Amino acid sequence: MAPKSLLKSWFPTTASPLICNAPMFGTATSDMATAVTKAGGLGIIGGGFDLAPNSAQLTALDADLAKAASALSIEPGRTLPVVVGFITFHSSFEHVLETVPPLLEKYRVAGVWLAFPQPGAHADVIKELKRKGEAWGLKVFVQVGTVEAAEEAATHGVDVIVVQGIDAGGHQWAQGASIVSLVPEVRDMLEQNFNGHNIALIAAGGIMDGRGLAAATALGAEGIVMGTKFISTTESPSPDVIKDRLISTSDGGVATIKSTIHDDLQGTGFWPPLYDGRAIIGEPYNEFKAGSSMDSLVERHKTAHASGNHSRRIIWCGTGVGLIKDVPSCQEVVRTTLRQYSEVIERVSNVQ
Template sequence: MSAPMFTVANGRLAAEVTKAGGLGLLAAGLDPSAESPHLAALDEQLTIARELLGHGSSSNTALPVGIGFITLLGSTELFRNNSVPIITKHKPALVWLFGSDPSEPLYGELISLLHSVGGSWGLKICVQVGSVDAARQVVRAGADAVVAQGADAGGHLWAKAASLMTLLPEIVDMLKGEFKDRQVAVVAAGGIVDGRGVAAALALGADAVTMGTRFITSPETDTAPYARKAVLAAQDGGVATTASSHHDAIQGYPTWSRTYTARAITHQGIVDLEHGNSVENVAASFNEAKQQGDESRLVTFAGTGVGLVKAPKPAAEIVDEVRSEALQLFNTISARHG
């Protein structure tokens, strides 16, 4: 799966990933309002994906792509009034939810609503989580799948997430033990950029994987030129990236709850904060630099796998390459220990 990265994922990327045998996802953005430019763009990009996949608008079968909704600013009423019409128009195979507190009722309300409106075409709902208890709560709320997001992930993630090495098998074991009568898929996310990561995630119990950072530089994406350059220049991902809630504040983005943080390639604003500058001053410097074309302060959300992204490749080529690498690894391991 390709992750629903806001300002990066679009209809073309989703279609190319799906045509290559994966499942491509589009980003619905942050604004759930009636006049939302994000939702208008989503509608447009879903139409593009439909055309590229040759999926007629009158079809009663699911469009083989997914949509990622950030629920941070949403409510059930806003979702019902503004997002559901787009969902019922295009009939995506999957809706991915992320951004709320799993202990609050919003996820459960949205999952119930989506199952109701999407039952005729078999709509599945997954929720992105970063802890075992969060996975437990969203499955109780009716989620068909969970995205287990580890600490290596780029963009927004759990502030106290463990690495996939421990988070993923613990979620898998919890689901097997507590939800024996349910078939809940587990998708691994965070730090996976090649076949080695895919093979490791599958060995740890994942049913599928999603990659975000690996696709950022693909020609099909809407990635800004400065972000493409930043990803390709980065090395040693743990050193080259920083997890901080200040990435949002610097840009004037909505404030996420303390459950979450965000990982991006380290920029001058983070360096300034580490040297004692205030968020307000750094935000002012960000805005000034942006107006002057200074890219040193711009924010590029990316995971620790960024150091393994060596060159831009088409999305379909990435899917084929990663699949082949993973299969070859399993064959090699099987032969070695057969």
């Protein structure tokens, strides 16, 4: 097992166990990431997928990193205690080593998160990113949904494996397991095959509070990532109607579904077949199942979107949605989760 202090030694401003917000592209901006970091977690900014030179996404990320450095009062030359996440299946990933390192270096970003590659595409990239970021101790995170993918990332020299189970909100492996079995199996694999390597393991998928954090650590994780929980925070740019919908939705196992249909409905059906996404079963999904044509539904989606009407929006979220009851600040989420975690550990230690 990785030494307990590994994450703490890499990210000295963080509390243990580590709490991260997910790099939700469009939702996890510098406002969210810096609030999480200030509260003792590790904030992550969703950087998107378009890594082509001068892409609009990279230009926006540059501006957001400048905002983060200012919000955290980071002097030039000091490490920015946030991570930047990228979705990596897109054809522009071929530019990753050209476009991403200059941005990481400019702000001395603490870590870079890679997720959803075309099979094998991360191979040389992980080592090369680490080499380029060695001067300031850049750490590479890779999110995986299978033991095989975790082993591959470990072979490629990853620092932090994010084990994502199928309760997760948003995109994920189309076929997989929940963290209850996936985390211990990945932990065992790391102990057997990568003993002595400095690889940390954090869990994602369905974790909503300190009980989930305690469970994840019991399973072998040293920290967690929460996505769904952080959508309903004051720093999240999601419109109130979305936050209200999360609050009013319960029984997430039946209120949400893993499918490729949501992407088709919102016109983002270009994901590789290896992945699908979990979202609330909404009207568009039900209309498709009832026989409406995909073309007509995509049109309606576009029209609603163009007029600022969120009623037909795809709401990506995990099975934990039923545990969302309010809209706290990110600081409250991190602090309450850590406090609950200590209470749970205390309670279960005292069970006779």
